[in-house]
Amino acid sequence: MALTLRSASAYVADHRHPYQRDDWLVSYQQDLLAPFDVPFDEKFLKQGANIGFQELAERALDGLGERPEPDLVVIAHGLPDHYPFRSIGGHVDKLVGGGSENFAISDQGLRAPFTALRIGNAYARSGRCRQAAVVVVEQSTFGQDEPLARDGKLADSAAVLVLDNGSGRWEVAAVPPAGHLRALLRDTVEGEHPLVVAGPWTDAEQVAATGLADHRVAPGSYCTSLWLDLARHHEEWADRHDAVVLCDTDPRTGRSHAALLRRRDTEGTT
Template sequence: MMRLVRAGRRGFRGDAAVLADDDHRAQVTEYFADLVGPFGGAPAAELSGHSYGEMAKALVAEVVAESEPVDLLVLAFSIHDVWPGRATATYLSHVCPGTPMSFAICDQGSASPFTGLRVVRDYGARRALLVVVEQASLPYESTAATPLEHRGVAMLYEDGPGTRVTDVRQYPDVDPAAVPGSASLAVAELSAGHPGARVVLSDSLAAVWPDGPDHERVPAGQPTTGVWWHLAEERGGTVLVGDYDRELRYLCFAVVAVS
């Protein structure tokens, strides 16, 4: 079990530097054409977006000192990267002090960071880095809503004495109508074990839980980084964060101790 000792957050503007390479742009466009073609889709008319490798590299440099080697790195995301051929988690291990074991978690929507936090909690590392990233573009045609901005959050956790990350709860296949009941039980149990914890809820969870407890509501528009962006500005105390992915029907909560 771990405690959050440092966090950084950053917004990114424009496109990834790698898209300035015409050959790479053509290769990625062809890749996504092959990927979505069998489903009647097409690549975006003009490829744009950000590389999670570029975003996370900047966050690692901001959060992790050379004197603080990391044992474990977890990259959590939902929206596709514009560099699909790169093993981004492996690349980040190379640029992160300590050359840590690395994992990438995706295809879970807003639940991905919570799963990453479970890995951090259970892996047994002395020092672990959780990086949560999302970009505001899709490299193929889609009617799905995208985030408002390119954003990333990096959170450095350490094993040590005192209050720690003690609980992560994830509930799959929760219908929106069932959220209030499930969420109320989960928060009651977590709050009993962590009295005084401040509650932070995503906009998507608060919207389907109108009678929820007193909380800070994170604005809509950043479905993957939202609650973690808020957490990154905290300056101490114990925070209970909650999120709900309406499309994938994941309901998630975590208790994080911020040093």
């Protein structure tokens, strides 16, 4: 059985922490960037919000009201953590009671949450997952000039999706391989009449060419964008649409990604 969306939460930080120099972090950043001839500049750390993944994940979990009890926790991020020496999956596991299988998906850009959904569905179909928590995190403090975070254009944010084997209204119906946006939309919406939820990096003309109702995600995030809006609006979308296609195009690769959620009209769902 495919996973269904039981509950979700979105968090966007509106605060920052003062910079406290950490010699170990500075040394790590310098060593990390040097092989790629990317200059390290401590001013970017001083200017940043200095909010890490652990805090963002915790704030998003608090927004759920009732803590889930997942047996699978998947962290997804397209950009690295501000402080890379902490375990995020283990921290989330502790917050939800412990005992889950947990890991992170990284180095895939904004594809990471789509991969997380695909993995979660595979676990559920094989009987290894009763409930999954997908935690998408993104922070804006780097030791170099990061174009996606330049001029304060990247929010420190997190979204939590709690998925289980049947109590939610939205079923994760398909997560197709990456491709070109036009073809991906055509193939994903075939036979469906969904709301197309388009990330800020998608081509608006290609989305409009589908002739379907669409919701445009506002700029300000990279990997978390679609999932923040899904967390905010999934209940109202379920009252108006029988399917949702979430799609975005990674500005770094030009490759597009999509996921189809199909509404389940079953008595007793929440």
